Structure formats: structure tokens, C-alpha cells
Amino acid sequence: xxxxxxxxxxxxxxxxxxxxxxxxxxxxxxxxxxxxxxxxxxxxxxxxxxxxxxxxxxxxxxxxxxxxxxxxxxxxxxxxxxxxxxxxxxxxxxxxxxxxxxxxxxxxxxxxxxxxxxxxxxxxxxxxxxxxxxxxxxxxxxxxxxxxxxxxxxxxxxxxx
Amino acid sequence: xxxxxxxxxxxxxxxxxxxxxxxxxxxxxxxxxxxxxxxxxxxxxxxxxxxxxxxxxxxxxxxxxxxxxxxxxxxxxxxxxxxxxxxxxxxxxxxxxxxxxxxxxxxxxxxxxxxxxxxxxxxxxxxxxxxxxxxxxxxxxxxxxxxxxxxxxxxxxxxxxxxxxxxxxxxx
Numbered sequence: 001x002x003x004x005x006x007x008x009x010x011x012x013x014x015x016x017x018x019x020x021x022x023x024x025x026x027x028x029x030x031x032x033x034x035x036x037x038x039x040x041x042x043x044x045x046x047x048x049x050x051x052x053x054x055x056x057x058x059x060x061x062x063x064x065x066x067x068x069x070x071x072x073x074x075x076x077x078x079x080x081x082x083x084x085x086x087x088x089x090x091x092x093x094x095x096x097x098x099x100x101x102x103x104x105x106x107x108x109x110x111x112x113x114x115x116x117x118x119x120x121x122x123x124x125x126x127x128x129x130x131x132x133x134x135x136x137x138x139x140x141x142x143x144x145x146x147x148x149x150x151x152x153x154x155x156x157x158x159x160x161x
Numbered sequence: 162x163x164x165x166x167x168x169x170x171x172x173x174x175x176x177x178x179x180x181x182x183x184x185x186x187x188x189x190x191x192x193x194x195x196x197x198x199x200x201x202x203x204x205x206x207x208x209x210x211x212x213x214x215x216x217x218x219x220x221x222x223x224x225x226x227x228x229x230x231x232x233x234x235x236x237x238x239x240x241x242x243x244x245x246x247x248x249x250x251x252x253x254x255x256x257x258x259x260x261x262x263x264x265x266x267x268x269x270x271x272x273x274x275x276x277x278x279x280x281x282x283x284x285x286x287x288x289x290x291x292x293x294x295x296x297x298x299x300x301x302x303x304x305x306x307x308x309x310x311x312x313x314x315x316x317x318x319x320x321x322x323x324x325x326x327x328x329x330x331x332x333x
Contacts, residue, residue: 030197033193037227038194038224038230065226066197072222161269
């Protein structure tokens with residue numbers, strides 16, 4: 001059996017390209033599952049009474065490691081399995097609560113081939129609810145430069161994220 | 162000239178709180194994490210793809226910090242353990258009861274694989290002079306958490322910018 005490793009290549013990526021939008025209806029289960037999957041036991045991510053009466057916010061809210069997992073999924077849905085994350089930077093501006101519909105959108109801010117021959121796409125990504133940005137993320141992801149290239153084979157000095 | 166207390170200044174750039182994760186990297190958590198965000202990347206679900214692309218199964222790179230979050234309870238501990246201890250050390254040192262994380266950068270190096278024993282170490286990079294924001298008065302600090310595998314290979318670095326503060330009064 002041949003493995004399905006379909007992935008984009010750098011030649012098919014240009015600055016200004018828009019990534020497909022991901023829209024997701026967030027429930028309390030989304031928040032709690034994400035917190036526990038990331039081993040984050042803090043009560044504001046699962047205990048409504050604590051969130052509202054101790055923290056003074058409207059509900060439990062999505063934790064940062066789970067947002068990172070959402071961003072990773074969003075990026076690799078676009079690249080395919082050969083896409084290899086190099087770095088991500090987040091800036092939190094607001095919270096994501098149950099009953100929100102979160103929208104993740106992204107745009108290619110640049111591409112390059114570095115000194116080691118590794119192809120990179122830089123992405124500006126936003127997680128928003130009702131048009132308000134809740135978290136912004138800059139991601140740098142290595143993508144194959146040709147159909148027989150695979151960024152995951154890079155090690156040591158040949159991987160400069 | 163820095164206004165930092167000498168004991169804080171002395172910790173900048175110094176490795177602190179080196180520790181090993183409480184358990185080896187395991188696939189159950191990998192699948193639970195993927196399920197939580199409906200991540201169908203075949204790298205994590207299809208043995209043939211993992212074998213061809215990454216030479217075998219790996220963990221999603223963004224799970225880096227997951228392997229270090231302490232159990233909520235363990236038999237040899239009476240108080241809940243705190244991840245990112247340097248952050249809490251600084252809150253206590255400057256007597257700042259509130260804190261938020263404002264920025265978080267993760268740089269990914271060698272892939273993390275099931276069975277790996279990952280260890281982490283924390284390095285305080287900087288502490289600001291007192292600042293006042295809409296939240297209150299306090300200080301910003303930058304903490305790096307470096308993660309290494311059992312072969313001493315760097316698997317990632319997380320940099321956190323925190324703001325410890327006191328609502329509407331002096332920030333220490």
C-alpha cells in the first residue's frame with residue numbers, strides 16, 4: 001500500500017495566498033476536552049462556577065496549549081503531512097468561550113528557501129469570534145521544495161527554524 | 162543601570178528547575194490531543210504515512226509542554242505542583258498577586274516520539290522595570306523553557322512573556 005503523503009510544495013505557494021477558513025462551533029466539551037488533553041487542570045478551563053464567581057468572567061475558556069493545537073491542525077490541514085512547523089508565536093487578545101463560533105483564517109506573508117535549502121512559508125493567522133480577533137499567530141512552516149523533498153528528514157545544522 | 166534586586170539579577174541566564182517529565186511520551190495522549198482539535202493529519206493516525214514521512218510515529222509538535230504538566234495529584238506530593246515555576250517564583254519575589262501571559266513563542270527542533278523521556282529546564286531571560294498597564298502596575302518578564310530528549314537533543318524551546326501585577330497600586 002502506498003501511503004497518502006500528499007502535500008503542497010513551495011512552488012505552489014505565493015505571498016498573499018489565503019488559506020481556507022476553518023469555522024468551528026465551540027462547546028463546553030471542546031473547552032474541557034482541550035484542557036484535559038493538554039493536561040491543564042486549572043479550574044477556569046473546566047469549572048463554570050470558578051470561572052464566573054472567582055475569576056469574574058462569563059464562562060470557562062479555551063486554554064493556550066489547546067489553541068496551539070488548533071493552529072497546528074489548521075496549518076497542516078493546508079500543507080499536508082510533509083509540512084513541518086518551525087515556530088509559532090501567539091498573542092492572546094481575548095478568550096474563546098462555549099457557544100462561540102470560532103473562525104481561523106490565515107494568509108501567506110512570505111516564502112523563502114534558506115541557506116540550507118529548506119523551503120519556508122510564513123503565515124499570519126487569526127482566531128476570531130464574531131469578527132473580533134481573540135488570538136493572533138505567526139507561524140513558520142517548512143514545506144517541500146519539490147515532490148521528492150521532505151523537511152522532516154532535516155536534522156542538526158540542516159534544520160534552522 | 163538595572164533596578165533589579167541582586168538576587169533576581171543573578172538568576173538571569175541561569176538554568177533553573179531542570180526536571181524530567183513524569184512519564185514517557187505516549188500515543189494515548191497524542192490521539193486524545195488530536196481528537197480534541199479534530200486533527201486528522203495521517204502522520205498521527207496512519208502507520209504507513211508515519212513510517213514514510215517521519216521514520217515512525219511522532220507527537221504533534223505543539224504538544225511540547227504537555228509532557229511536563231504535572232499530574233493533578235501524586236502520592237508523594239501534598240501541594241499541587243506548578244508548571245513554569247520561575248513565573249511563580251517571580252510573582253512571589255515581587256509580591257505581585259496577579260499575572261497574565263501576553264506572548265508565547267514555540268520553536269520546534271527534533272521530533273518528539275512515543276517512548277521519549279523529555280526533560281525541561283527554565284531560564285529567566287529578562288525582567289522589566291516597573292510598568293503600569295490597564296491591568297495594573299507590575300513587571301514584564303521573559304522565560305525560556307528548553308526541552309531535550311534522552312539523547313540530549315534539543316526538541317524545542319518555548320518563550321513566555323509574563324506580566325505580574327497588582328491591581329491599581331504599586332508593582333514592587
